[in-house]
Amino acid sequence: MRRTLVTAVALALAGLSAVSTAAPAAPAAPTSRPVTTTQLPRNVVPTHYDVAITPDIAKLTLAGKATITLQVLEPTPSITLNALDMAFASATLTPAKGKALTPKIAVDNEAQTATFTFDKPLAPGQYRLALDYTGKIGTQANGLFAIDYDTAAGNKRALFTQFENSDARRMIPSWDEPAHKATFTLQATVPTGLMAVSNMPASSAKDLGNGTTRVDFAPSPKMSTYLLFLSVGDFERATTQADGVEIGVVTQRGAIDQARFALDSSADVLREYNDYFGTPYPLPKLDNVASPGASQFFSAMENWGAIFTFEHTLLLDPSISTQSDKQRVFAVAAHEIAHQWFGDLVTMSWWDDLWLNEGFATWMASRTTQKLHPEWNTQLEAIGSRESAMTLDSVESTHPVVQHVETVEQASQAFDSITYQKGSAVIRMLEGYVGGDAWRTGVRSYMKAHAYGNTVSDDLWREIQSAAGKPVLDIAHDFTLQPGIPMLRVAAGKCTDGKTTLTLTQDEFTRDRPGKTPLRWRVPVIAQAGGEPARTVVEGGQGTLDVPGCGPVVVNAGQSGYYRTLYAPAQFAGLRSNFAKLDAIDQLGVMNDVWALGMAGLQSSSDYLDLVKATPRDADPQIWGDIAGSLQSLDAYYRGDAQRQAKFRAFAIAQLSPVFARVGWDAKPGEADPVKVLRTDLIEALGALGDRDVIGESRRRYAAQDSGALPGELRRSVLGVVARHADAATWDRLHAAAKSEKTPLVKDDLYMLLSSAQDAALAQRALELALTDEPGATNSAGMIRTVAGLHPDLAFDFAVAHREQVDAKVDSTSRSRYYPRLANNSLDPAMVGKLKAYADKYVATGSRRATENAMANITYRVGVRKERLPAIDAWLAKHKG
Template sequence: MRRTLVTAVALALTTACAAANAAPAAPDAPMARSQTTTQLPRNVLPTHYDVSITPNAGDLTLAGTATIALQVTQSTPGITLNALDMTFTSATLTPADGKGRALTPKIAVDNAAQTATFTFDRPLAPGAYRLALEYTGKIGTQANGLFAIDYDTKDGRKRALFTQFENSDARRMIPSWDEPAHKATFTLTATVPTGQMAVSNMPATSTKDLGNGTTRVEFAPSPKMSTYLLFLSVGDFERATTQAEGVEIGVVTQRGSLDQARFALDSSADVLREYNQYFGTKYPLPKLDNVASPGASQFFSAMENWGAIFTFEHTLLLDPSISTQSDKQRVFAVAAHEIAHQWFGDLVTMSWWDDLWLNEGFATWMASRTTQKLHPEWNTQLEAVGSRESAMALDAVASTHPVVQHVETVEQASQAFDSITYEKGSAVIRMLEGYVGGDAWREGVRRYMKKHAYANTVSDDLWREIQAAAGKPVLDIAHDFTLQPGIPMLRVAAGACEGGKTTLTLAQDEFTRDRPGKAPLRWRVPVIAKSAGGEPVRTVVEGGHARLDVPGCGPVIVNAGQTGYYRTLYAPAQFAGVREGFAKLEAIDQLGVMNDVWALGMAGLQSPSDYLDLVTATPRDADPQIWGDIAGTLRALDAYYRGDAARQAKFRAFAVAQLAPVFARVGWDAKPDEADPVKVLRTDLIEALGALGDRMVVEEARHRYAAGELPGELRRSVLAVIARHADAETWERLHAAAKAEKTPLVKDELYMLLSSTQDAALAQRALDLALTDEPGATNSAGMIRTVAGLHPDLAFDFAVAHREQIDTKVDSTSRSRYYPRLANNSLDPAMAGKVHAYAQAYVAPGSRRASENAIANIKYRVGVKKDRLPAIDAWLTGWGG
């Protein structure tokens, strides 16, 4: 686990406490940094790296040379850069002009600080130099730095190498200024086994067989970019290509899997064309590859390396024997996300990890927008509500943080990759685009791209360009939603409808799950309201209150279209009208209202049974995504009854009565010309009804499993039901299938299924199996996490008891988050203390946010079980069945 500097941790804690209690930013407030944060001295700056790497995949070592062109800006006795797990065999500094003698420095490596310092016998004068280094390093087995993945094939077991440098792991392969603001160009050379393919950011310019079983591959110089975007992979690969607007688009897979990447290849070309048009700046590299890797990470699924996106196979390949419509949509969405980064993140990069959301929030929003535009048949626009809910679940507790957050250490940077950064960032963009208009927003983005290409930025650089393009006061609203944490809540009351208009009174509060009575922060909140069938009306709630006249006399929806990032709490009379007219609402507003009511009910701000009223008011033929969301929420509510069989049975009778008629309409087997959202709903309902113990679904799943009737679209869902209800004999049958399987995608899935059983004894067997070498180095952590879904206490206790073994099976960027998240679904009040004890013992003080989030979630769940379920029980007693 990475260590952190005491001073940095103290500063981070101070800043975090201040941010949590901060008042809203004043108008035109500057960003809370006078300069970019750094962990390295600023007196030496790199401009170009010539790097040669010779990996030895067999013994997991690497040998490297790096000649770094650099500029000394102030006289200094030494040069400090980032390096981790490296041994230097030589170092020489020469003036860039070739004049003057070469200097040989003393070398001091500090693995705790992740630095190497080269000290000279006299201070270096300002000027240009070349630092030549020879070194050796390590190849890992988890996705950090240069790492190895072992995978099974029909021809035997093979090993491939890949890099993963975000956020701070380029230093494991290249001694470097491993911070985003230190942009430079790179020329990479790799010496690899002859017959294997090497892939990097740029095309290869020369390939030379060295005659000793190795081949040297040199790649073209890269554009100016941050270290974390550099990429190298080596293995028994195949590559397919297509062309789009002068760019060679490629996919790279293990040999024999290329056909499964065809959809990703075609989609990438479509997305590139769309982004060239949207951004107004052409993609600047000659090629764009997407490289597939077997295995998995607990930290990420794909990475936006410039010109060479890395994606795990489970998120890039479509195997017809196991892939579903949901998989297809995910492949497209992830590719769209990573390609968006080629502009937002790669061409223009945040100055420091404080503004990570500029990369991730924008790519999340751009992928959502582009998926809906290029594949309207999927009707994915409703997914924006679910994305927003993911952020709000984290943003409603005391341990939340602003979108623009203060980061001081490597561990804190790793923890910045969360739902606030991704989903809240995306939701804020969606809200602001709705406020200024799509054309003005795009024009602002285009101006931002042109002005800051190949450079680094902070959030205000974007806001200024948007505001200039829109001619509207964007900066104040943007600051409210990005520089302070939390969720606005609008309390809504309506007067009588007069003259064909309904007058709304809006009062701004704050939604929180764990701080009742908290003094609310203040936001300027853009609001869109409309009555059923009426025209939308827009306003901005300022100073905490607003009045709004809305055309029409039907029930009024505040946050119509669900572009706003806030909760809406209707007065009882208004909610009654919404409930009665629920079937007439647009689908996205049905979904938004249901999610608000669920969250508000679980937080005690309205009756929790109001959600069940909406379920019963939902037409059977409602949008498939509405019923998919209901199925997920009913499963979540069912989990609160864990350990109380009688009450759970009563709730399940209700849940099955709602879902079974919808499933009867959908059926087990696809119909000709069936809409894609119906295909997704089918698998959602099979898994939900299976989890709820519906006898008919469980029996049919067992029949199909026994008969071998498992088409790709149903295979995962049927096996999920089988595994959940498995006895020892069935579990062993699945285990035997996993051991015999030679296709990595299918094999990985089977090991996760072994971990999803509701039988505690079999769950323990899965945990024990995860500690062996059998599942594969990157599957073990996923198995334990899967067990935690149904057995959080068992999984957490097991993981902590075997922490030293499990640490080797989790990528280091994930460890401080991995263990606390195992406990998230616990209903045991004592678990909060266990998570706290774990954090005290093993996590640096400034890096305990994941532990704090888990503790908050456990306390919330315990409170829901105690305080909210009685109201649900009472409603169920009066339910007519």
């Protein structure tokens, strides 16, 4: 798998079980929506929760009291709600009129439910269910969890919650499904001196005189359980104002200045979204709360009014942070704030339509980053985002954007690049089809019509179609209700009367099913040949298009379409000859298509190298950053074949070194931000490719250890090169630095670096270190995954051999996909059998898509090594020097 310019809001990649894609026709538009999936009985619904939580931070337990106002809709002898790892001391049900009832209590941890059974059926009406219970505080990011972290004053512990998708039930007995919206009043009794943060501002705080303080928060708006939030710790908070809303950032004490950029950015984004959505942000405050540590599932979470973000994606530490980090902080904040509308104010009815939250927020963040920071030129990142989706969408184990979800585990696996990146790409394509103004009008109508409610995808499409006056629904259904990627085969006639006539034939791009009968899509197409762009919609598998101009034609001009383009050889030759004249976004789009088509055997794999040679040294920095990633990916296919790899590396270094010479090691006054990003990309790529000059200079700067030789913006890249090529003595030195470091953000970086050595013996040492308590509870899983980058077989075998220990260090939401990811870059065909054996033993039948994705990717990689590299070798031999 190649590295691409993927935006940082690609948070979690996984999948479900295999989906058949053999049917040749697009699915018919649904005439009615099936009843929303539920795992709970439908006869009782909550309307309000009064919750009081008393955490014991030292013992990692919690005591809770919840009084839930509910409506019984039909006679029932029992009430069933979600609860996990809870013990109930008492339960009382009080009707609006009459005596309180005491039910029998049955807890089913397997089903994650608690059932309260009464002597006779309850009549329909309003009741209040009062529960007294205890629960657990975890050490991974599920439910209410603790994070331990080092400071100069010693080790500290803070509490945070992570409830998406289905973990509110670990802290509050609740109807823990997105369609069961209710209001919440939360009270927390916490150690005096610590700060408690929730979705709403604190309405009061009372010192109880026993070392604890009771904090009451204002009632929340109507919302889903997974959006509730609580955090407790030794925090600082900084604030600003935007459109009458108090914007805040909350960090561990002493780190507040590192969140200033996030604070200012959040204010800018909120103003932009208030305008775009046409519905003002409805809460009085919006915090972003930083936590040390990490998760294998997510980087940030959109809790309404209290976004949670791990420090590595919120803070900017001048000793290690880069321009890429700064852009990631902005992009992730923009993504999470978009959720305050798409997800929080309007929520999908069930996890089938998760993409309504994630795809839209991903698109909105990309659009907003480009608008508010045009100097970053991040519009090109949309191509990398699309490629991330297409990588998964081109194998049999893919799934539609709108997917069927039945279980909690399946819901967890729905957070993948189809949901995020394909969802975003489809929105980008449809916005280009209907126009930006019509799209925004439709979104505003959708927001007003469904505020505080739950929706399905068609609710959005109907509003867009009404605003645009174009047949959006059919195109949207083609791209969201069926899986896969259209591929347009392009045949061009002669240019006559100043226009070129194209014949477009729609096929399907797949990496693992040659000869597959293609599905059919209605494909919006924009093409350009130096003049005005021409537009059409290819329907029924065929289309023609007259394009003004007689130059080389770019199909998918501007790259808004979600499809591959396969040019005839003569057309490709014309594009290659005129490659330097194309817009940067089209250069990147053409290169991505040629790479994917070449690796799949649909054109020569060496065609990509022709485009690398045709790229000017002064091309857009992001083009060269993408090339650097692609060359690293090609290099990985040669792993274990030193002689052939050396020949490829000589070519790759010869292409990248002159570009790096233009950029230089040190920043120049006034240089563009994309150049800063390219500098670190090239240091890392050339170091990975074994460039002696870059390795030597990195070691020199590391040895010098002064701010001139090792400025913050280069530190991670330089240390990455040093760690990759470390010997035992260097590894020991890095290890000593990690153990003594007191700043969590820097400490975490150092442990990941220890896991990046290409020496197998050092990689083994990192794996063994990961199973100890030393790195911290949430770093161990990341260390094992980092080892897997260069040693996938070693990491997978180690993790499986120590599965019980590793499971304790992986958030439970991620386990079914964590292990397959370790093996994803293996080149050993035997790994496919190992993955199947693992899944058969440990993964539920309906939750194996991550395993199937990994198996498909390994099979593909083995095929590339065997069938595509010979053409690369032949090209290299022909182009010596």
